[in-house]
Amino acid sequence: MRKQTATVKVYRYDPKADQGPSYNTYQVPLTDDLSVLTTLQYIQEHFDGGLSFRYGCEGPQHCKCGACAVVVNGQPALSCQRRAEASMVIEPHWKYTVIKDLTVDFRNIVRHRDPALVARQKVAITVDEDACDGCGDCVAVCPTKVWKLYKRKAVPDDIDSCCGPDCGQCSQYCPQKAITVALA
Numbered sequence: 001m002r003k004q005t006a007t008v009k010v011y012r013y014d015p016k017a018d019q020g021p022s023y024n025t026y027q028v029p030l031t032d033d034l035s036v037l038t039t040l041q042y043i044q045e046h047f048d049g050g051l052s053f054r055y056g057c058e059g060p061q062h063c064k065c066g067a068c069a070v071v072v073n074g075q076p077a078l079s080c081q082r083r084a085e086a087s088m089v090i091e092p093h094w095k096y097t098v099i100k101d102l103t104v105d106f107r108n109i110v111r112h113r114d115p116a117l118v119a120r121q122k123v124a125i126t127v128d129e130d131a132c133d134g135c136g137d138c139v140a141v142c143p144t145k146v147w148k149l150y151k152r153k154a155v156p157d158d159i160d161s162c163c164g165p166d167c168g169q170c171s172q173y174c175p176q177k178a179i180t181v182a183l184a
């Protein structure tokens, strides 16, 4: 039986106005179909119209735009795909600089990560090297730029940034079915 209310701590930071980041905590009705994205939409609608976050496709099965990538309880996630939990800390994806709150600049990668923000729940990615033909589709579809090609083989170069099986774009689009993404 799920609890009736989710306690949601959300990262807030406007680099143009604030001295530094802070967190606001909200109580949100927890329903079985609540996602992290709909949680944020609820907060924006009912408590704080100024909360900034991004989304695009809202996660149809064959198109995950990646715009909604955030960090939930220490694990990168696509907010439209991740089911809400009774207790959540929602932060911006650490790979990118913050524009405001959870909205990041996907063109601007953070070079020196805050070690406190390293993923607590690890993702395991395996690649069948024999099957990989170096087409680069995984590099192209990954919303958080995890992949590199090395000697015409795909290499998961930044696994800490992976949004995990709830994303799974690389695995889905690999024509050779060479990729497996799982929680470690």
Ligand code: SF4
Pocket: 127, 131, 132, 133, 134, 135, 136, 137, 138, 139, 153, 154, 173, 174, 175, 176, 177, 178, 179
């Ligand atoms: S999409 Fe599949 S075949 Fe293409 S480079 Fe990536 S792992 Fe290799």
Ligand code: SF4
Pocket: 141, 142, 143, 144, 145, 146, 147, 161, 162, 163, 164, 165, 167, 168, 169, 170, 171, 181
């Ligand atoms: S599941 Fe694949 S496409 Fe999605 S973030 Fe992880 S490595 Fe990138």
Ligand code: FES
Pocket: 054, 055, 056, 057, 058, 059, 063, 064, 065, 066, 067, 068, 069, 078, 079, 080, 081
């Ligand atoms: S809004 Fe497009 S993947 Fe979540």
